[in-house]
Amino acid sequence: MSRVPLTVRGAERLRAELKRLKTEERPRIVAAIAAARAHGDLRENAEYHAAKEQQGLVEARVRDIESKLSNAQIVDVTQLTPGSRVVFGATVRLVALDDGAEACYRIVGEDEADIKNGLLSIGSPIARALVARQVGDTVEVTTPSGQRSYEITDVEYI
Incomplete structure (x- = not known):
């Protein structure tokens, strides 16, 4: 397994x-x-x-x-040194390019996910698009509501 x-x-x-x-x-x-x-x-x-x-x-x-x-x-994300890359456990701040809406998500495991509290499952389309990207990168995400574009504005390891 x-x-x-x-x-x-x-x-x-x-x-x-x-x-x-x-x-x-x-x-x-x-x-x-x-x-x-x-x-x-x-x-x-x-x-x-x-x-x-x-x-x-x-x-x-x-x-x-x-x-x-x-x-x-x-x-334990506090023990990692990934620089400004998005990794599992990181807290990511995003800005939607189409409407300027800001969002903050922490990428967590499947069982921990709670989108209302900003906990995003590692298996979700947004998290998969964000992993291994860096601050300043633009990501295209296919969501159930259609294609969305986001810019990564900040990555924290807390």
């Missing part, structure tokens, strides 16, 4: 979620299953079936997070 890039913050968030699932959610669900079993006949016990379904979802998420962390290549 190939290594998946993940920022230090992203890895910390996944570890925190994993810890919460194992230490809080699992015991709560086990208690709910035990309480539902105490009610008797399990064939028609909706509480029991709901708790078992929730247990399955939590266990699937635990396996998913453990798999992602075991296959992660954790990148």
